Amino acid sequence: NAGVMQNPRHLVRRRGQEARLRCSPMKGHSHVYWYRQLPEEGLKFMVYLQKENIIDESGMPKERFSAEFPKEGPSILRIQQVVRGDSAAYFCASSPLAGGREDTQYFGPGTRLTVL
Amino acid sequence: AQSVTQLDSHVSVSEGTPVLLRCNYSSSYSPSLFWYVQHPNKGLQLLLKYTSAATLVKGINGFEAEFKKSETSFHLTKPSAHMSDAAEYFCVVSEGSSNTGKLIFGQGTTLQVKP
Numbered sequence: 001n002a003g004v005m006q007n008p009r010h011l012v013r014r015r016g017q018e019a020r021l022r023c024s025p026m027k028g029h030s031h032v033y034w035y036r037q038l039p040e041e042g043l044k045f046m047v048y049l050q051k052e053n054i055i056d057e058s059g060m061p062k063e064r065f066s067a068e069f070p071k072e073g074p075s076i077l078r079i080q081q082v083v084r085g086d087s088a089a090y091f092c093a094s095s096p097l098a099g100g101r102e103d104t105q106y107f108g109p110g111t112r113l114t115v116l
Numbered sequence: 117a118q119s120v121t122q123l124d125s126h127v128s129v130s131e132g133t134p135v136l137l138r139c140n141y142s143s144s145y146s147p148s149l150f151w152y153v154q155h156p157n158k159g160l161q162l163l164l165k166y167t168s169a170a171t172l173v174k175g176i177n178g179f180e181a182e183f184k185k186s187e188t189s190f191h192l193t194k195p196s197a198h199m200s201d202a203a204e205y206f207c208v209v210s211e212g213s214s215n216t217g218k219l220i221f222g223q224g225t226t227l228q229v230k231p
């Protein structure tokens with residue numbers, strides 16, 4: 001059973017461009033979480049999705065950021081008109097059960113976004 | 117609201133000596149607590165988790181942690197450090213006021229292991 005897959009692993013964008021980050025959860029997992037890790041900091045929750053539904057986006061900036069988890073295919077975190085402050089590592093995690101607090105989240109290797 | 121405080125940003129030990137990484141939590145609910153490890157430029161790996169069963173939790177690679185409700189602590193220990201243990205360690209609490217399961221991370225502790 002392959003782990004959580006994220007691509008690309010490294011992404012470089014110029015200010016004003018769009019960044020699209022992809023996450024394929026572990027097989028059988030239908031719950032996906034996105035976290036952001038700024039330099040020298042811990043991870044911060046951004047958004048929680050189930051298939052075709054955004055359940056909790058309380059940690060996601062209101063502008064320029066969006067996330068989706070379609071019925072088919074990977075979850076996508078999209079950042080429009082990137083700015084230097086968006087430079088960070090973005091981690092995706094998946095879990096098998098209904099988002100309960102005792103469910104283990106399995107993390108992908110992350111996408112490191114650099115905005116020039 | 118839940119929160120996690122890792123009391124040391126950096127810990128340095130010699131190979132073969134014990135490891136202690138300290139974590140205190142704040143929670144209005146019976147918490148679920150985790151320790152994750154992150155090696156440089158890698159993803160996060162779950163070391164162990166506490167979910168209201170046994171208060172002494174054993175994890176992978178010889179690590180264990182003890183949940184102490186009276187002290188609101190969940191410190192991570194290992195009897196004998198190995199060079200491969202050098203990494204960033206995160207104490208994590210699962211948000212309990214809803215059923216979303218989102219995780220709240222501490223700031224992290226960098227473990228250095230000297231030969």
